[in-house]
Amino acid sequence: MILIVDDDIAVRTSLSLLMRKEKFDVATAETPEEALTHLTENVIELVLLDMNFSNDTSGNDGLNLLAQIRQQDAHVPVILITGWATIDLAVKGMKIGAADFISKPWQNAHLMQSVRTALALREANEQTPKEVNPAQRSAPSSVSRRQLDRQYDFGQIIGQSESMLQILGTIGRIAATDASVLIMGESGTGKELIAEAIHQNSQRAKRPFVKVNLGGISTSLFESEMFGHIRGAFTDARYDRTGRFELANRGTIFLDEIGELDLSSQVKLLRVLQDRTFEILGSSKTKTLDVRVVCATNRNLEEMVAKGTFREDLLYRINLITIQLPSLRQRPDDISLLVDFFVNNLRSIYGRPHLEVSRDALKWLKQLNLPGNIRQLKNLVERTILVSNNDILEVADFEQNYQPQSRPSDFISTKSPLPDVGSMTLEEMEIQMIRRAMEFHRGKVARVAKALGLTRSALYRRLEKYSIPFDEE
DSSP states (O other): EEEEEOOOOHHHHHHHHHHHHOOOEEESSSSSHHHHHHHHSSOOSSEEESSSTTTTTSSSHHHHHHHHHHOOOOOOOEEEEESOOOHHHHHHHHHTTTTTEEESSSOOOHHHHHHHHHHHHHHTTTOSSSSSSSOOOOOOOSSOOHHHHHHHHOTTTTOSHHHHHHHHHHHHHHHSSSSOOEOOTTSSOOHHHHHHHHHTTTTTTSSOOEEEEGGGGGGHHHHHHHEEEOTTTTTHHHHHOOOOOHHHTTTTEEEEEEGOHHHHHHHHHHHHHSSSEOOTTTTTEEOOOOOEEEEEESHHHHHHHHHHHSSSSHHHHHHHHHEEEGGGOOGGGGGHHHHHHHHHHHHTTTTOOOOOOOOOHHHHHSOOOOTTHHHHHHHHHHHHHHOOSSSOOOOHHHHHHHHOOOOGGGGGGOOOOOOOOOGOOOHHHHHHHHHHHHHHHTTTTTHHHHHHOHHHHHHHHHHTTTTOOOOOO
């Protein structure tokens, strides 16, 4: 049963008709007291809660009722509905535990998608915490990799360590829902593979899976890339262009490196995620969107929110479920499996059917410092196979091809001293660091990106933003 709480009889009637049309049982409440009584006397699966009662336009009545509902039933999903939509109100509600936030006037399709997602997520994952961080769990998984593979399609994801089994189990439970997912982890931990697995195990699997590297899109091209443009919308717009969101319609869009977006682009992204509508650049026609959103980042978005470089309301829009991927050093038992997988693939690619990695070499690989994680391990294995003529790869073969990644401290000592950092803003410090890294590495963008721990696209974005000259490679 769905409980509708609103002091406006027209809204209650409209929502009741919509829910009944979708075959849901409905109960209604005009006051907070009635709502709490229904929760006590009936089995309520979901609450649609208006934020404003009587003459209160602050939303405090709604927030207070939300807090009481969470105390009375911690598992029932609550979707907030308000005609007084403010960023602070949305964030406060999500912090208290709301499942979603819908503004009046709502779109029926968007509202129903939110309702179905909240119900499906509760059913599939009722006992799983919102943030899935294997490093913080001690209880072992009761499901083996073989059992998971029988039930789900995990494709190229290699691993059977406890942390990976927990993550794969979570993917299986949430994939069938439309819940937004935020994948966090260091560079090279396989965030894109996780996003693909979520899509492949969802009801959208036969629909498009569109990957977007936000770190590689400049601010000036963001709207055109994401929403498309019509011919003549701006200089050099000679043809109509379909945006990434429209390409992903009815499927899944994967927004990689979301932490690299500047604030102005974050606002534009928030609008489409919140309303599921957009306009093509140069057109006044509004289009509706049905898309699942999966995001990824190697940055700490909560720290960015505290610093004012990432919008808090956007963070709450994208992380209904957060998956924290472990680094390779946190799952050393999977290194042998990964190496075997890489070698098996490369045997046929390079026509060397007898390739093997010795036991000593595997032990040596397990103790390496690999800040680039799986990507760095794969590159090391492939580079060693290319260079070595041996069929049995030994420690010496890998040693001559192992290149430890540079740390920022490797280029700190340059000719000019750093200014007093106490008088600098974070942006000024970033500019200084990039300029000094460019000087130290003589403008080699690939080396600078590696030293700073950035992707090349993310570094190019900063060079453009700060007007730092560079040579194309």
